[in-house]
Amino acid sequence: MTARHANHVGGMSTGLSVVRAVRAGEMLAEEALEHCIARIEVCDPRVNAFTDGTFERAVREARAVDAARARGEVLPALAGLPYAVKNLFDIEGLTTRAGSRVRNGQPPAAADAVLVERMRAAGAVLVGALNMDEFAYGFTTENSHYGPSRNPRDLSRTAGGSSGGCGAAVAAGQVPVTLGSDTNGSIRVPSSLCGVWGLKPTFGRLSRRGSFPFVASLDHLGPFARSVEDLAATYDALQGPDPADPGCHAARVQPALEQIGHSLSGLRIGALGGYFEDHAGPAARRALACAAEVLHATPGVAWPDAALARAAAFVTSAAEGGALHLPTLRERAAEYEPLSVDRFIAGALQPAEWYVRAQRFRRLYRERVNALFADWDVLLAPATPVQATVIGAETFALNGADMPTRPSMGLLTQPVSYAGCPVVAAPLWPDGLQKLPIGVQVIAAPWREDLALRVARALEASGVAVSPVAGI
Amino acid sequence: MNDTTPFDILDFVRASARLLDLPLDDAQVARVATHLARTRAMVAPLRLLPLVPDAEPAEIYCPAPFPAEDPS
Numbered sequence: 421m422t423a424r425h426a427n428h429v430g431g432m433s434t435g436l437s438v439v440r441a442v443r444a445g446e447m448l449a450e451e452a453l454e455h456c457i458a459r460i461e462v463c464d465p466r467v468n469a470f471t472d473g474t475f476e477r478a479v480r481e482a483r484a485v486d487a488a489r490a491r492g493e494v495l496p497a498l499a500g501l502p503y504a505v506k507n508l509f510d511i512e513g514l515t516t517r518a519g520s521r522v523r524n525g526q527p528p529a530a531a532d533a534v535l536v537e538r539m540r541a542a543g544a545v546l547v548g549a550l551n552m553d554e555f556a557y558g559f560t561t562e563n564s565h566y567g568p569s570r571n572p573r574d575l576s577r578t579a580g581g582s583s584g585g586c587g588a589a590v591a592a593g594q595v596p597v598t599l600g601s602d603t604n605g606s607i608r609v610p611s612s613l614c615g616v617w618g619l620k621p622t623f624g625r626l627s628r629r630g631s632f633p634f635v636a637s638l639d640h641l642g643p644f645a646r647s648v649e650d651l652a653a654t655y656d657a658l659q660g661p662d663p664a665d666p667g668c669h670a671a672r673v674q675p676a677l678e679q680i681g682h683s684l685s686g687l688r689i690g691a692l693g694g695y696f697e698d699h700a701g702p703a704a705r706r707a708l709a710c711a712a713e714v715l716h717a718t719p720g721v722a723w724p725d726a727a728l729a730r731a732a733a734f735v736t737s738a739a740e741g742g743a744l745h746l747p748t749l750r751e752r753a754a755e756y757e758p759l760s761v762d763r764f765i766a767g768a769l770q771p772a773e774w775y776v777r778a779q780r781f782r783r784l785y786r787e788r789v790n791a792l793f794a795d796w797d798v799l800l801a802p803a804t805p806v807q808a809t810v811i812g813a814e815t816f817a818l819n820g821a822d823m824p825t826r827p828s829m830g831l832l833t834q835p836v837s838y839a840g841c842p843v844v845a846a847p848l849w850p851d852g853l854q855k856l857p858i859g860v861q862v863i864a865a866p867w868r869e870d871l872a873l874r875v876a877r878a879l880e881a882s883g884v885a886v887s888p889v890a891g892i
Numbered sequence: 893m894n895d896t897t898p899f900d901i902l903d904f905v906r907a908s909a910r911l912l913d914l915p916l917d918d919a920q921v922a923r924v925a926t927h928l929a930r931t932r933a934m935v936a937p938l939r940l941l942p943l944v945p946d947a948e949p950a951e952i953y954c955p956a957p958f959p960a961e962d963p964s
Binding site: 637727730732734746749762766769770773774776779780781783784786 | 925941
């Protein structure tokens with residue numbers, strides 16, 4: 421470890437190391453929680469990952485775990501694991517603001533979101549809610565109402581977005597696990613920029629009930645962590661069908677944790693070229709090359725229609741997001757995030773033909789992408805074009821062109837989520853652990869999170885993809 | 893498709909905002925038009941993509957889960 425990172429630096433251990441210590445009686449869940457709260461109090465004035473603390477609830481949940489152990493009960497899978505959620509998840513008793521001001525004054529949530537319920541059932545301890553781009557429309561978490569989340573790897577830079585608080589809290593060692601959302605890259609982008617692991621599951625894998633929507637036909641929820649084991653264990657705890665979410669297509673749980681240590685022997689792994697090379701800066705290319713070398717991946721695999729898919733994802737997001745907010749925009753546009761309100765309005769005004777065409781294309785696109793996975797088990801691509809940009813930067817340079825920062829950070833994630841494929845974002849360090857990280861997407865066919873997590877675990881075991889606690 | 897001027901987009905924003913009862917001042921109209929022009933350029937290749945009539949939109953709506961058993 422370098423001076424910049426250390427295993428703890430006061431930060432939390434990995435989630436499952438806490439769970440094992442609690443189970444073995446080496447640590448109380450309440451002690452783990454106290455450690456976590458202390459870290460939040462030290463770091464958060466600089467990082468600004470948290471918007472709300474739920475410490476009283478957390479103490480109750482931690483004490484319940486300790487009491488169950490004292491009674492000799494078998495503890496559930498995540499007993500004692502502290503975690504936090506993006507503030508678009510319903511938390512009973514809190515108003516779900518989704519990063520906005522316009523939702524202040526709305527009644528508090530009457531119940532937890534389904535995924536928060538599942539975390540509670542698994543024994544996890546909820547410590548708070550996390551900062552985000554307003555209504556999830558952004559890739560930088562430069563939230564004008566609640567302040568920007570700062571990247572723990574370099575506090576002058578963005579944490580990515582829209583789940584920026586999720587990436588920052590995990591990188592800073594404030595909590596070992598967070599839950600975020602990903603519509604166009606909002607788990608993968610902050611994972612890439614903050615140097616943590618993120619999982620965007622298959623579209624329709626996890627229930628979204630009780631989370632504030634952005635784009636119903638594209639919204640996914642998923643976990644962040646500093647180890648692949650934590651990522652898989654959390655993902656397993658979140659799984660389960662939900663007939664009340666029309667976008668939840670999973671019929672049963674398919675556990676992944678037990679698969680992650682399996683050999684990669686026989687897996688066909690490729691690295692994407694074409695669009696994904698053309699839109700990657702030098703660090704992103706080096707990170708991809710590094711991962712591809714470790715995994716003996718075949719280079720130059722062509723992903724079908726990536727540019728069309730990115731355009732279709734952009735139009736779909738603008739139209740659905742704009743339409744969702746139109747009633748409020750009529751009355752209270754001035755209270756919206758100035759960095760995204762004009763994009764919401766532009767989306768609301770888009771011709772219907774653009775949106776319908778995008779959705780018609782999406783059906784054909786799905787067939788083309790799924791056909792690609794007849795030849796490949798796992799495909800690799802950079803997660804972001806560049807590393808974290810300085811807060812307030814309007815543009816970044818990409819292969820000789822100036823790109824607008826806020827919409828362009830998702831150039832490489834949008835084509836993949838438009839197909840609905842599961843992706844693990846792996847944290848690589850092409851310039852060494854002293855410098856900034858950048859992520860690589862580990863992409864599998866729909867419903868094959870197990871393969872993406874297996875390959876991610878191999879990258880972690882090789883040492884090229886790691887997530888130390890930031891030394892702040 | 894390439895003959896639209898910035899003035900046409902400004903007109904479109906003003907007219908469609910009025911149609912949707914969305915009050916916008918001139919500065920907002922200009923900013924929204926900039927975004928819409930960018931989206932229009934991005935979507936141009938998608939608009940040229942040939943789509944056969946039976947290329948239906950990707951589905952999300954289902955009236956009810958398909959029954960596990962046939963009716964008796």
